[in-house]
Amino acid sequence: MLIHLPIAEMSVxxxxxxxxxxxxxxxxxxxxxxxxxxxxxxxIFMGLPPAVAVGTQSCQLVxxxxxxxxxxxxxxxxxxxxxxxxxxxxxxxxxLGIGIFxxxxxxxxxxxxxxxxxxxxxxxxxxxxxxESALALIAQYSRRVKAWLIxxxxxxxxxxxxxxxxxxxDFARSRxxxxxxxxxxxxxxxxxxxxxMGIGGGFLLVPxxxxxxxxxxxxxxxxxxxxxxxxxxxxxxxxxxxxGTVDALLAALLISGGLIGTRxxxxxxxxxxxxxxxxxxxxxxxxxxxxxxxxxxIEPKNLFSFTVRGT
Amino acid sequence: xxxxxxxxxxxxxxxxxxPVYADSLEPLPLTVSLASDKVDVNxxxxxxxxxxxxxxxxxxxxxxxxxxxxxxxxxxxxxxxFGLWINTSSWTFPALPQYYAYALPKNADKNLSPVGxxxxxxxxxxxxxxxxxxxxxxxxxxxxxxxxxxxxxxLAPDTFRAHFNLPADVPVGIYEVRVSLRTKKGLIAEESxxxxxxQTGFGxxxxxFSRSWGLVYGLICTILAALAGWGISFIGIRR
Numbered sequence: 001m002l003i004h005l006p007i008a009e010m011s012v013x014x015x016x017x018x019x020x021x022x023x024x025x026x027x028x029x030x031x032x033x034x035x036x037x038x039x040x041x042x043x044i045f046m047g048l049p050p051a052v053a054v055g056t057q058s059c060q061l062v063x064x065x066x067x068x069x070x071x072x073x074x075x076x077x078x079x080x081x082x083x084x085x086x087x088x089x090x091x092x093x094x095x096l097g098i099g100i101f102x103x104x105x106x107x108x109x110x111x112x113x114x115x116x117x118x119x120x121x122x123x124x125x126x127x128x129x130x131x132e133s134a135l136a137l138i139a140q141y142s143r144r145v146k147a148w149l150i151x152x153x154x155x156x157x158x159x160x161x162x163x164x165x166x167x168x169x170d171f172a173r174s175r176x177x178x179x180x181x182x183x184x185x186x187x188x189x190x191x192x193x194x195x196x197m198g199i200g201g202g203f204l205l206v207p208x209x210x211x212x213x214x215x216x217x218x219x220x221x222x223x224x225x226x227x228x229x230x231x232x233x234x235x236x237x238x239x240x241x242x243x244g245t246v247d248a249l250l251a252a253l254l255i256s257g258g259l260i261g262t263r264x265x266x267x268x269x270x271x272x273x274x275x276x277x278x279x280x281x282x283x284x285x286x287x288x289x290x291x292x293x294x295x296x297x298i299e300p301k302n303l304f305s306f307t308v309r310g311t
Numbered sequence: 312x313x314x315x316x317x318x319x320x321x322x323x324x325x326x327x328x329x330p331v332y333a334d335s336l337e338p339l340p341l342t343v344s345l346a347s348d349k350v351d352v353n354x355x356x357x358x359x360x361x362x363x364x365x366x367x368x369x370x371x372x373x374x375x376x377x378x379x380x381x382x383x384x385x386x387x388x389x390x391x392x393f394g395l396w397i398n399t400s401s402w403t404f405p406a407l408p409q410y411y412a413y414a415l416p417k418n419a420d421k422n423l424s425p426v427g428x429x430x431x432x433x434x435x436x437x438x439x440x441x442x443x444x445x446x447x448x449x450x451x452x453x454x455x456x457x458x459x460x461x462x463x464x465x466l467a468p469d470t471f472r473a474h475f476n477l478p479a480d481v482p483v484g485i486y487e488v489r490v491s492l493r494t495k496k497g498l499i500a501e502e503s504x505x506x507x508x509x510q511t512g513f514g515x516x517x518x519x520f521s522r523s524w525g526l527v528y529g530l531i532c533t534i535l536a537a538l539a540g541w542g543i544s545f546i547g548i549r550r
Contacts, residue, residue: 002357006354066536066544067544233536236529237526237533244522246521296395300389303389304388304389304446305386309385
């Protein structure tokens with residue numbers, strides 16, 4: 001059924017959009033990722049202008065991240081103090097991200113920049129995840145690898161550089177003492193990524209919080225989701241007021257698909273656990289990076305692109 | 312007294328013989344009307360019909376052109392730099408109609424009426440032609456530029472009709488229909504009519520709201536999404 005989207009000003013097949021939302025919701029239920037890194041490239045691939053894809057995706061991310069955040073809040077697995085500091089960084093990052101987005105749009109380099117960012121971040125993190133989970137899987141069978149991993153984790157300390165930064169604060173819930181610039185900086189980078197790439201950034205925030213901040217794993221999931229929910233919300237409002245690129249109808253279709261998909265995803269999650277699941281997720285992230293990257297190195301089918309300006 | 316009557320008679324002759332007044336006593340060579348002055352784009356829009364009809368009272372070759380709102384279009388081309396394909400060169404086409412279609416009667420003399428794409432998008436020569444041709448092909452593939460003329464049908468020897476099909480992705484704005492009558496001597500008559508393509512219904516109101524009240528619209532979208540998320544959370548998601 002063709003639906004004419006009012007903000008995107010183009011028609012899409014409604015079933016395809018709902019199916020996309022359902023597929024991403026399914027993966028979200030299994031792995032607990034926001035799914036933004038999947039939805040945005042797919043929307044662009046379907047022909048939507050990148051600006052509308054990123055803006056609308058921020059809106060859909062609010063829905064999917066609020067879902068998880070509430071669950072964690074109910075169990076008390078969120079450090080609100082650190083979350084608040086990260087949030088301030090995230091809001092500043094979002095504003096900067098939207099500014100950068102508009103500049104790139106003006107110069108017609110938004111497609112290329114998105115591809116580069118996706119390849120760098122998704123490729124980098126996906127690769128790291130693949131190595132880490134493959135090692136964890138092997139460790140189940142080899143005591144030598146397991147011992148080596150345990151030794152590596154014990155020597156993991158905070159970079160001493162961070163101890164020289166000002167405004168050291170106590171974060172009681174996470175039992176940490178660190179400069180506010182560190183969580184603020186992490187939130188700042190997350191905010192930029194949400195606004196430019198239309199991703200939640202969960203798979204970047206989580207390793208950063210574990211390895212850079214040294215937060216207890218129990219608090220990481222909930223606090224990162226809170227951060228994503230808040231920055232996506234802020235990003236949505238910014239995209240809507242500054243660029244007018246949030247299509248409510250498209251977001252509604254995606255979220256409804258997500259409703260169905262997440263239900264099945266949570267059910268399937270019972271059968272897929274541990275290192276196997278992380279390998280699967282790593283492969284998924286890497287394949288998205290490869291798809292986004294191949295347009296950059298292989299001669300594109302269409303050398304020309306068209307932009308309609310004012311009058 | 313007779314002298315005044317003669318003067319009056321002479322003045323009335325001048326009035327009647329004057330070209331402006333002479334024409335108003337005869338019917339116009341061309342009369343044009345549109346079946347509707349608007350095309351409504353709603354959520355289920357799959358394309359629209361524009362029907363032009365009228366009366367031609369003087370022999371000549373008829374041609375109809377349909378032009379959409381004018382915008383500047385920037386065409387960018389990718390080139391390989393250090394192995395990566397990046398947007399490098401570009402060409403600007405200012406004030407280009409976003410939609411164009413034309414109609415001719417059967418067996419029309421194509422050389423007489425200038426209706427082809429070359430009239431507003433002439434070949435530029437050299438490298439710029441690559442951009443022009445790419446733009447032409449892209450527009451034609453989307454059915455926004457014509458691949459062939461629409462047929463003007465004659466319902467009666469002096470009554471004509473042309474039916475244009477607007478595609479689903481047609482841009483919104485003011486469109487101009489121009490009907491021209493030409494002979495070998497040149498342009499005899501021309502009539503213009505305007506119609507508008509606009510979003511109506513829920514979609515149109517949504518777009519208008521998002522443009523004038525962007526901030527509030529963004530806030531409402533966010534709140535609704537958060538509520539949806541709150542609803543989904545009862546499914547019991549892990550993480």
